Structure formats: structure tokens, C-alpha cells
Amino acid sequence: MRKGLTWFNVTSIVLGFAFLYIPIILLVIYSFNASRLVTVWAGFSTQWYWSLLENEQLIDAAWVTLRIAFFSSLVATVLGTMAALALTRYGRFGGRTLFSGMIYAPLVMPEVITGLSLLLLFVAVNFDRGFWTVLLAHITFTMCFVAVVVQSRLVTFDRTLEEAALDLGCPPFQTFFKITLPLILPAVVSGFMLAFTLSLDDLVIASFTTGPGATTLPMRIYSQVRLGVTPEINAVCTILIAIVTVVVIVASIVTKRAENQRQAEERAALQ
């Protein structure tokens, strides 16, 4: 039963994609504009990418953002994986439902609230705001995304594999690293990449929790745009879009391939 594309389907697809991508395409095109005026096309040029290299403020911000994204997603991956293990494994411990509800809360919590509450916390404990507070904040809000991704893999994990390892003399801790982790690694990696892009994108939570000397790229872009859009900003945004696109595509390929392989193995096992 193959349905042809009706005019309605075609229109909705075109409109939908146009709505989503025309602004981004415009931004990318204007980043190659020779003119300093953002709205006037004056021929193709890569000069704004070169001038970026001399804009120390932007370079600094990019560096801060990358460091925060990398370290926060690393820690979030470890914590999120542990949370996922606890939630899928240790049966009905006291407060399990509360804990599992609480780990998902940041997924639906408005960022403003997350940011504000973290700010209040840092003020209350008198923690100097800056690089470390943004890092902590990002760990907090990306961890639950990792937990969700890893948990969905652990639900289908065959626990007799771990029992077999224990039975063959491997203590539980080593069993995790030799058996469990290698098998759930694709999910852990895609969790890491998701956390990385979320941290890279974040403006709201970072603005609440940052302090002097730790301006992230989205914050820098936002503050510059308030003074007027420059082609340099367009260039930075184009680079950001490229990074995020690559990471998301890689993450989905990794997950998809691991999933396909697992299904193929399961099919083979049933034959």
C-alpha cells in the first residue's frame, strides 16, 4: 500500500522545512557576505572567518564553552550511567519511584528555574561564580539526559551475561568493566554526545550561574547581538551549527549501528 505524495503532503513538508531551515540557511549565507552590513549582499568572502581568529573575546568564549562542554558531559556521562544502573538494577529499594521521578524532572523543568535555583544554591553556600559553577550546573542538567539514554539500553540488557561472568570468577566491579560497559558503550557514547551538544548550546543556565571571566560562546554572541548583528557572529554561529550537526549525526549513526548489530545478533541467536 504505497501512498503517492499529495499536494497537501508536499506543501506541508516544504512549509515545515522552510520554517525550520530558512533562518539557518540565511545565517550561513550571510556569514560569507563581503559586506559589513548584514542585510546587504556584496559578494562572497570568507573574511569574517579570518577576522574571527583575531577576535580574542570570541576565541576565549569558544574555549571556555568547549572546556565546559567536554568536562561537564564527561562527568554527566559517569553520573548518568550510574543513575541508570541504579534505576534499572537494584529492584525495589526505598524511594525508587521518587528517585526515578526526580532524575527526569530536569528534562521538563524550565531552564530559567533550573538556572535560578542553582544560582540561589551557589549564593547560599557562598561559592564564587565562574567556570566551576557553570560546569557544575551543566553536569546537573545534562546528567538526566544521559541517564535516560543509557537506561533505555539497560532495560534490554541480558543479565545472564553478568551472571556468567560472576560464575567464571569475575568479581562484580570487574564484571561491569569487562562485560556490561563494553556492551552498553554505544548508548553511553551517544549519551555523552547529547550532553556535549546540550552544554554547547546552553545560554540560560550559563547566564544564571556564570561569573566574571567565564563567558560562554552563546552568552558572548547574545551580548554582541544586542549591540547589532555582525557578520562575525554569523560566522561563529555557522561553525557552531557545523559542530552540533556533526556530533548529532555521529551520535545517531553510532546508536543506529549498534542497535542494528544487536538486532542482527539476536535474530542469529534465535535461528
Add this chain to the structure above:
Amino acid sequence: MGEVMAADKARKETIGAVRRTFAPWKDPTQTPLIRFENVVKRFGDFTAVNNVSLDIYEREFFALLGPSGCGKTTLMRMLAGFEEPSSGRLTLAGEDLAGVPPYRRPVNMMFQSYALFPHMNVADNIAFGLKQDKMPKADIDARVEEMLTLVKLEKFAKRKPHQLSGGQRQRVALARSLAKRPKVLLLDEPLGALDKKLREETQFELMDLQMDLGMTFLIVTHDQEEAMTVADRIAVMNHGVLVQVDPPAEIYEQPATRYIADFIGEVNLIESTVTACEGEITRLTSEITTSPLTVAHPCEVAAGGNACIAIRPEKLRISLDPPPEGSENVFAGEIWDIGYLGDLNIYHVELACGQRLKVSQPNLSRRVARPISWDDKVWVTFDPDAGVLLTR
């Protein structure tokens, strides 16, 4: 060729010699290798294993047999260390296993799902347990090689589990669980995923392997033929309780209860009333036949009590001609249905009272036209020593 035959003959003689005389459970001087002492396991309100006491001896091939959910797997998992008994004691070679984690028990298990590590090749799967023991690499390689030869998978060392057939995976799982030379090998429904022919072959291979390695095997199965084929002794479980623990022939020929008689193989149960107990001979009557019944089996109830005669279908004789007047152990009926299995004919004979008896007869001739046909009037008889009296 001559050498091989001589070796085979020598081997056959040793197997015969060992199998004929192997009965440590009858020898009070033997100490059991594994002892379950009043072991109970509860999961919440559900009692999976209820007060089981069981001794298993070294070099024994022991089968735990029962329907699914009878507690046999739980009993095995307690020995492996995946479950702790709620009460009771479990010892292995005199050592109390309470609190000993699975990775410190000299016991290995072959899992029903095989549980091969999908990210490791066959050789690494087999070597996994040996690496945990910090065995020198050369020794590990030698042992892996030996195990691969044992299960005839030399050419598959570098394959991943998903590149193997079901039968090959089963052998890898077996090799992996044998590699550490455990004191006891636990087999959890090891042949469940194989087709019938391969399963039967593998059963005999397992028996040879167990004999060659001189190890103690404990197999969990719901397949009574499998248990009968491989095991020295069988423990039949039901609802968490051991119903009977005996060698296969005794379980089959001397079932302790109606449940066992019915669970193991086919059986006809004839509810009767005892009229006289004469030592080894018991005389009975039954509502389903007018002929007097005699069974060469001492009776536990006095005259007037109820007992059940259990007779296997192959121990009943069927005939188109009536036996002489006044014969014992005669049932008159009509053929209700016939099952042709190739090697056997199964006759369902309906008696006047409506009860049906199952009679099986070997097909001794190649004639396609069968002498006994549907709706024929037939007489079923049995010898006094063919039946067993059951009171439970």
C-alpha cells in the same frame, strides 16, 4: 583402524565397569560432595524450595527433573551462588557455602541461554574464566586449545558467537564452563534450544565427557527422557519438594507416588480395592473389570483398603482372542483410537465403564495392514510382575 577399535573396546569395558558398579549413594562410608540440608528458599510469600535435603556424590551425573516452576532452577542457582537459601545449609566438599559469592565458588554453570559474551570471540569466551584465575598466558592458550578440541570447534576460535550455529554455541558454552575444571558443573536446561536429533547425540556426548573428565554434573531439565538418558540418579521435584530421588530405572519401574508414575513416561492407573495381602503377592478387585487382579508387589494397606495399580503401556498385552475363562488381570474393551508412531503402535482401549487404557506394542513386522483395527473388541492382559501398587 585396529588401534582405534582396540581403544574403543577398552573404553567400552571401562565405561561398562564403572556404570555397572557406580552407586555411592548406597555406600554409607561415602561422604557426599554436595549436601543440601533442609534448604528453604522463599521469594516473598512464595516458597520456591521447601525443606529440601539432598546428597550428591562425587563423579555423579545428577538430574533435577520437574515441571517449570517446581523450584529445580532455584535449587541449582543456590548452588551457583546467585540465590542464598532463606534457611538451611548448603555444603560443598564439607565447606559451608553460606555467604560465599558466586565468583569464589568452585562451581561453574552452563546457562540455558548460553550467555556467551557477544563482544568476545570463541577463544576469548573460553579463556575468560582462566584469565580471572591469573593463569599464565601459555597455560591459558593450551587449555583453550584443549577445550576447543574437546568440543570439536578448533576451526572456530576466532569467530564471534553470532557467527555460530545454535549447536556450535551450545558447545562453546559447554567448553567455557568446563575450562576451569570446576568441582561441579551445573547445566541449566543445556540442550533445550537444540533440535531433537542433535539433542540426543549431545546427551550421549555429555555422558562420555562426564565420564572422561571424572567430574560431577548437575543437570536441570524438564525433559524426562533427557534426565533418564544422562543421569545416574534423578530427583523429581514438584511444588518445591523432592518427590523421589532414585536411579532412572527405579523411578520408572518403582515410582513412589501416582504423581511420579504419571510424570515419568506414560502410565495406566487402575484404582482398586485390596482383597488379600500374601507377602509379595497382593490380590485386588477393581470396578473396571470383573476379573480378579494379582500384582507381584507387597501392599502397604490391609485387605479392604484402596490401592492403585500402575502399569506402563508397553507392559500390557493386547489380543483379539479372549483369554481362557477364569484368567486374572483381564480387561475387555474396544479399540477407541490407534496411534502409529513407526516403531510403536499405541492403542487406546475403551473399557465398558468408560475408562481408557493405553497399550503400546512394538511393530515387529513391516505389514502395513494392521491386525487390530478401530472398534475391534479386544482383551488386554498383564503379568502380575508388570504392575506396581501405589498408595500415595
